[in-house]
Amino acid sequence: MKEVACKSTWPHGRHALDSLMTMLDQIFVTIKQWLLTFIPENLHPIGSALLSIVAIISVFGTAFALTTILERKGLGRIQNRYGPNRVGPCGFLQPIADAVKMLTKEDIVPYAADKVLHYLAPIVLTVPIWLAFAVLPFGRNMSAIDLDAGIVFFFAAGSASELAVFMAGWSSHNKYSLIGAMRGIAQMISYEVPLVLSTIPVLMLSGTLNLNEIVNAQSGFAFGVGKWNVLTPWGAAGFLLFMIAATAESNRAPFDLPEGESEIIAGYLTEYSGFKYALFFLGEYLGLFAVTGLAVTLFLGGWNAPLAFLSVLPSWFWFFAKFGALIAVFIWARGTVPRLRFDQLLNFAWKFLVPLAVVNLVVAGIWHFASVSWPAPSLSRPLEYLETVAPRWLACAGLFFAAYEILGRVLSLKRAPRTYRYAE
Amino acid sequence: MPNKITFCLTAIFTLSAAVAAMRLRNPVHCALSAALAFAGLAVAFLGLDAEFIGFAQILVYVGAISILTIFTVLLTRGSEVEQRAAIFSRSWITGIAITIGVTGAILLPVFSSSLSFKTAPVAASAPVQSIGNELMTRYLLPLEVMGLLLTAALVGAVVIAMSDAPDKKRLVVPASVGRASVTGFSSEVLPAKAGTTNQRELTTV
Numbered sequence: 015m016k017e018v019a020c021k022s023t024w025p026h027g028r029h030a031l032d033s034l035m036t037m038l039d040q041i042f043v044t045i046k047q048w049l050l051t052f053i054p055e056n057l058h059p060i061g062s063a064l065l066s067i068v069a070i071i072s073v074f075g076t077a078f079a080l081t082t083i084l085e086r087k088g089l090g091r092i093q094n095r096y097g098p099n100r101v102g103p104c105g106f107l108q109p110i111a112d113a114v115k116m117l118t119k120e121d122i123v124p125y126a127a128d129k130v131l132h133y134l135a136p137i138v139l140t141v142p143i144w145l146a147f148a149v150l151p152f153g154r155n156m157s158a159i160d161l162d163a164g165i166v167f168f169f170a171a172g173s174a175s176e177l178a179v180f181m182a183g184w185s186s187h188n189k190y191s192l193i194g195a196m197r198g199i200a201q202m203i204s205y206e207v208p209l210v211l212s213t214i215p216v217l218m219l220s221g222t223l224n225l226n227e228i229v230n231a232q233s234g235f236a237f238g239v240g241k242w243n244v245l246t247p248w249g250a251a252g253f254l255l256f257m258i259a260a261t262a263e264s265n266r267a268p269f270d271l272p273e274g275e276s277e278i279i280a281g282y283l284t285e286y287s288g289f290k291y292a293l294f295f296l297g298e299y300l301g302l303f304a305v306t307g308l309a310v311t312l313f314l315g316g317w318n319a320p321l322a323f324l325s326v327l328p329s330w331f332w333f334f335a336k337f338g339a340l341i342a343v344f345i346w347a348r349g350t351v352p353r354l355r356f357d358q359l360l361n362f363a364w365k366f367l368v369p370l371a372v373v374n375l376v377v378a379g380i381w382h383f384a385s386v387s388w389p390a391p392s393l394s395r396p397l398e399y400l401e402t403v404a405p406r407w408l409a410c411a412g413l414f415f416a417a418y419e420i421l422g423r424v425l426s427l428k429r430a431p432r433t434y435r436y437a438e
Numbered sequence: 439m440p441n442k443i444t445f446c447l448t449a450i451f452t453l454s455a456a457v458a459a460m461r462l463r464n465p466v467h468c469a470l471s472a473a474l475a476f477a478g479l480a481v482a483f484l485g486l487d488a489e490f491i492g493f494a495q496i497l498v499y500v501g502a503i504s505i506l507t508i509f510t511v512l513l514t515r516g517s518e519v520e521q522r523a524a525i526f527s528r529s530w531i532t533g534i535a536i537t538i539g540v541t542g543a544i545l546l547p548v549f550s551s552s553l554s555f556k557t558a559p560v561a562a563s564a565p566v567q568s569i570g571n572e573l574m575t576r577y578l579l580p581l582e583v584m585g586l587l588l589t590a591a592l593v594g595a596v597v598i599a600m601s602d603a604p605d606k607k608r609l610v611v612p613a614s615v616g617r618a619s620v621t622g623f624s625s626e627v628l629p630a631k632a633g634t635t636n637q638r639e640l641t642t643v
Binding site: 171173223 | 490
């Protein structure tokens, strides 16, 4: 994989450049090993875990600060205004000002609130989300723990957020909070189904639940292009379904109904202020980061380079480049797509995304059995390779697209006018 | 030794959460304590190296079952909480009777079974792969039956929820019903210490 790389310009440079790049690739692993030499041997497991935790918290804490400012500036551009531009150069110190403001604000708890739950809700939301980052492979040899059931762990870590949303909404003793929490829970439960279903083809075809092995299954290149799951029909469809469900799962626009400012003030966040509010904000962004990292791992080849000659660059660079690109897509979607109505939201999940995800399972099965009974010749004969792979690709993609078309047409048939059960 | 300490801590945590789930007065607090107890059980599974079962326990019980419980509590009426009442429920005698009955019903067959305590416990580890293989080969039929049963239950739930007669739509609902139907749940289960002003707000939506 590495041999393909680097057209060196100087005669003896190739080997030197290779080893330099290998060193850069493993720089964080090396630093961690070096730091571990300072502590006694029997404390190494704890020390290693602590170092990983510190790294994850600092990297994604910084990513949170950066994303908030970039999102505000990006949304500003989309909405034809400047965005924050007063604090620091081009407004890039705004997150620090925000943090100081949040920390020094008064923490207001409503008189009628359930004090304990009101206090616990932001903690229950934010703390378990950090666990999800433990299984993500950020680069070659760079995942905090290598779990056999990594993806199950990932979803288990995220499952406490629904409880946190409920605790926040119910304990505030405010009707807007309660409505927001109910919307949030209904939405999260509904979109968790397509989210998990769209990951299953990847698990089926890589034959493992271990995220590191899923990334390894996507390594290697065909004609200089990475063998990413997104380049297969079931992978492309799964990726789209996953991204849509992930947007809804992290309560972002156009699926931000639980917070819908114009309808229910701020949903379950209505009665929160100061640092508790900031924790909610942090928790939501961390959920977004975690699920984006999972999308990169499952569909975009994890830390593998997109093109063969680009694999000189360090693996962690590729992970974070893809991660940043996906975050940019989320910001873009937030700036351009209007908010859905609640019945549209639930119909979209149950009548459209879930059936398509099930069809995608079938497509993945067909793809697998087609490749078993009809294996493609080696890459050294490109024409024959394409002749065998292309029909399989087109058949699978066609099947999914037909399902998409039929479902879309059936669902958009004109029916009786919508009835308003409680609003009349 | 560290394993024993971990186990004791987990056991104390789980048991206190379970006791709280039965003893607390507010049904929502009970449901949340039950979720804590489920999480404690998951930690116990992880302590036994049953990785997959532990995570599945969190995913299914903490993530889904507890939410279901909470929805049930909020959507059913008759779960009023007296204001200024003690935070512990007083129906503990019934609770103890039920507990003894259920525990006995579980323990009796276990102790009378010929399988129990005869074989030395092996340090069983259950890798995901073997669970998957067993489910797809030996236990395929039970798995399919469970799937069918759950699907039937799902369809049944939808059918029950959809049965609204069209003529009922324009009925003028009395205030007590309207309160429940506007927000979808009764205001009585909102936190104790509820001021009357807040309840009136819900009524007049």
